[in-house]
Amino acid sequence: MSKFSLIIVTKEKDREIEGYWIQDHIGTLESATTLANETSELNSGQNIAVVEQIRSTTPALSYFKDIQRLN
Numbered sequence: 001m002s003k004f005s006l007i008i009v010t011k012e013k014d015r016e017i018e019g020y021w022i023q024d025h026i027g028t029l030e031s032a033t034t035l036a037n038e039t040s041e042l043n044s045g046q047n048i049a050v051v052e053q054i055r056s057t058t059p060a061l062s063y064f065k066d067i068q069r070l071n
Contacts, residue, residue, distance in 0.1 A: 006022050
């Protein structure tokens with residue numbers, strides 16, 4: 001099992017993104033991607049990226065830059 005974070009993408013260039021953390025996921029990259037797609041559908045098609053888990057004591061809706069998209 002791996003740990004991932006889902007990010008609402010506000011800017012993307014060459015698979016490097018910026019955006020807001022929305023939730024973590026423990027599982028496979030495939031299950032994290034499925035969750036990101038489902039979350040996107042529930043949020044009017046908003047671009048949701050899967051990244052390696054963001055380690056922060058207060059990630060909720062924090063803005064992150066220069067992170068590598070995995071999905």
